[in-house]
Amino acid sequence: MDPETTRPSLLSRVRDPGDHAAWAEFEARYRDLIFRYCRRVGLAAADAEDVRQMVMLRLVRILPKFRYDPTRGRFHDYLYRVVRSAIADFRSCPDSRTNPVVNEEPLEAPVAAMDGPYDPSWEQEWLDHHLRLALAAVRQTSEVRSVAVFERLLAGTSVEQAATEFGMTLDAVHKVKQRLRDRVQQRIAEQIREEDTIDG
């Protein structure tokens, strides 16, 4: 039996504010997504860092009470709500970095009730985020040489060049590419499934 399947989901574990390891994992998992989205919407790096901190602080308060209801939206939709609210608060009062107002709107409010248009770039960032996570995971769990070949292909090297560089046949390089791509895609699907899982 794969121990991973019996491990409580991350979203379940962060409901315990005292589970530092879970929060560390949560923060490591989502910090880049939040930061990149903030930069995409035009915040300076330092401001994006501050908003990221603000989001994490709010999540620390909110998530322990979070009750997942799939009819109301997926977790990344809720996360978007928190991020967007933090950005809005930051922009309305830049000094709020030194005096942050906690957003008191309940997390479970229907996503559709949000004010303002939904920003599709959030979805794009979220997809990129899962791809990055999956690539990192596959790099760690795949055979070293295969990863090296895949990295070259990711860097833009052609299959022919990679074959020459690694002394492989074209077919072998194609197989490596396909095998690792399949793993990454499978990993993305697992990540997305797990992201919305709250046990119990």
Added chain:
Amino acid sequence: MPPSPTTPGPPNAALPRDPTGSHLSDADWLAWARRAESPVALGRLGSYELLSEIGHGAQGTVYKARQPGTKREVVIKRLAAGSFATASMRARFEREIEALGVLRHPNIVTAHAAELVDGQPILVLEWVDGQPMDRWAAAGPEGRRDVREILATFALACDAVAHAHQHAVIHRDLKPSNIFVDAVDQPHVLDFGLATWTRDAARTTLAAPSEAHGFLGTPAYASPEQIGGGHAELDTRTDIFSLGVILYELLTGEWPFAAPDRHAPGPLLADVFDAVRRVEPRRPSSLRPELGTELDAILLKAIAKVPGERYQSADALAGDLRRFLAGEPVLAHPLTTGYELRKLVRRHRVAFGGGALLAGLVLAFAIVATVFTLRLSQRQRELLAAQQSERAQRVAAEMNAYTAALAGAEAALQAGNVNAGRLSLDQAPERLRNWEWYHYWGALDRSLSQFKLPSTAFGLAISADGRHLAAACRDGQVRVWDTNSWTTVASLPARTGEGVQVAFSPRADLLAYGVAEHGVRVWDLHSMSELASASGHAAPVTGVVFSPDGSRLATASADRTIRIWRVPPDVACTMMAPANDPSPPASLELERTLSGPEGAVTTVAFGPDGSRLASAAGDRTVILWDANTGQIVGTLRGHSSTVTAVQFSPNGEQLVSAAYDGLVKVWQVEDGRELLSVHGHDALVSAVAYSPDGTRIASAAWDKTIRVWDTHSGDPVARWLGHTDNVTAVIFSRDGRQLFTAAADETVRVWPTEDVSVLTARNSSARANGFAGPPDLSWLAVAYGSGEGAFGRIVLWDPRAGRAVATLHENTHVHARGQRLELGAIAASPDGRWLAAESGAGTILCWSTARWNDRVGGNTPALEWDAIAEAAVLRTPDAAEGVNAALYATCMSFVPDGVRLVSGHHDGALRVWSVDEATLLRSVEFGQGPIVAVLCVPPTRQILVATRDGGIVVLDAETPSVVRTLDPPTATPRALACSSDGQRLAIGLNDAGIELWDTAGWTRAATLRSHSAAVRCLAFSPDGSRLVSGSDDRTLKLWDVPTGREVATFHGHGYLISGVTFTADGARIISSSGDGTVRLWDSTEVHGSKWSQP
């Protein structure tokens, strides 16, 4: 192309068609991956171009950046903004800035600058292109560098740590990732004072485990005493332990205490702690035999569990490493015959090469044995000397640590940084803590009392009768206390978050405060019930205030409006309401809505007659309204940032405002003219208040200080330190004698209104030239020189109340050249019964002080007291009428019997007087220029006299004949002081030096040098352990008498120091200065408790 959502607009449980991108071609999929992983452009941070993020933690982020102009690569540490960074994080950030500011060493990362960018502190550091030391050490054949290479580089790191220790900086977090080695194998020690900033995500958490339960550091490298949590007992040897663990790992690849996986979090941390404390380390040679017994000895000594058994300094560790590399015996290894011989043979290997004849071998051995014996004795002597030197170094290092800690505390005190000051004081070795340590401890918190709250209070209010104090807190509670007993009267649910405000009605029992529904609630403390409420704002209520007659309530809101509500008469007169009134809460009727501000309204205030209203807003303005018509009558512009506070003066003629720009401004209400703009705070001002009498303004700021200002002049009256985080609220007590403040450190504190530790003459241009008082300091007489438009005078003070009681004498004497002689020479008898002072005419005035306690503490107005009429005049029989400049007394001192006075004069004569008979007893001519100092020494019954031209003589107090003439000091003497046991004499010199003499043999024991200008006054502490000196360089210095070491420097005076003394109980130092002030420096643990009014 990368996958995209199927539907625009808010998603609802629908995912993109294929989030994995399986529908994409290979080329498109790879392009998507490339784009997703491309580094995000970071842009700029101030003028710096951010290149990449290299680390992050709960405290903030670390970037690699490029510096403008020089284009060099640097590291930027940026502290997390605002309340994301706790007080301890900010303190550690500040600590690193301070530590790196004093450390200059080629192997310590250089701090280029500490700046503020968008209000956030950043630290700009040297970029080291290298790798952590463990990674560097593992790079080599078979995964490990050559041992000698590691030792040589590590010794340089020890040198760096030793440099830090010499500046009293203990790193407390030494580990391989905090020692980077560059391309030329030079180590660079980094990260002083902060928790881990590494790029290793396993150690980066929102709540780092290493901070649990107060532990600071990295468990695997922390010393047993550091793990024990006794930070007060930590000294530099804790870093020695860490260095030892690091070196052990570098050489063996193993952790010395063999616990289970030490990098695993959670309960295994306890195993690590336990192992460090209890497990004996394995001998390194048991893991790598080639290391040998000498390295065993070095490493085991470095990681000894008892600090006293380790190397006592990083220098000592580096020294042994270098001895090992040089083939010399190491101090850590036991000195045995075989050990010495082996070292000798190894160093002179050629002489003992194989193939020598037997005879030659015997001869060679005989020579070696002889040489060896001599060398052994010499080596033993060297070893003993090294051990003694090590002990002396330890003692000196301890004193260095103490003085550096005090210097840090002084710097922090001047900067108003309570946290940094406390951290510095914690570093001081406990056994050395003396007067100065307690002085700084008290000076860092001048509050009279404090109360801990469950959360930060943002609004404070005091009831009209002064009986109740209310605080609106971030956690959504409004707490009310009885100010007599300080018991909690009520805890009322309000609105959560920042900016919650509270107000009392003029009717004492009504309390209004903002609530969660963007409304306001009125609560009756008498019946403990809600009487009324109102809602309607579109954003949180940020300010609430009753009109002076209680008939209206004004609320300010982040929705940019002010609303005025009518308070129903039956609510306003609620004092008549019975308790447990079942009537439902009334809804307040909206009288009008005021719209005008272009930013969130932060607060609102009524004028004293209720006809005016003032609002402060985020658009940087203060708007004056007609409260009856709602019309705008004026807009006050002058602040450059959000205005946070506004209040009318008690007479309604003026208005005070404060803002994020750090300024406090006073305005004329009638015409909107700006009257004053005071800048004293170093951060945004969050609150401001008028005293009930309108003479004082108090301001509270995010620089953690409270300041009190004179309303008319804008001069600072007091500066209070004590809060350890942003101060959020300040109000005066109803009687105006106390201040209440709240801060983000979750305390409410009580302060005095006036700073009675500084006595400031009314004519601030007058110099305070000297002072005298009785042992119990029930009064203090100060001699002031002439100032602009004022004569010199002698003023009697009540130092407990900080008020001048009366003018004892005014120098109206003008001598032949139209000038006045400066007043200055003044003395009190040891029992305080007599006060004597130069009159300015060449005569001495003498008062009996028998009834002065009544004068000082009683109600006799100063004008009714003709003090000069009570003074006896001491004059020489042949003195001419008028001013006799030659007879001017330059100094005076009472003989221990208390009825005889010895005075030194400008004509070079010493005169002895009977004060109770007002007669001259005798006169001694020295003929060596004016007498500059005179001192009566109680135990020895001798008088010391210093003349400008002739040095110092010792006289018998009875005769008074010259008993001895001291060797001339190296410069003109200016001051004399003697310890209470008469065994030590201190002489202050014109060249800034201080000579210390041993009076038993009248030998010069030491010369103390640190002042930069003439030393004008001196005093020993009653126990003789401390000497205080005052100088023309405007500083007081405190010296440890046994060692002659300077231990502290006090800043604060603005001009030369004219006089200094310890009080009889040794608890205080009093100093007078040419800046016109007399200061009382306290060493009691709770400053001010004996001085302020209850």
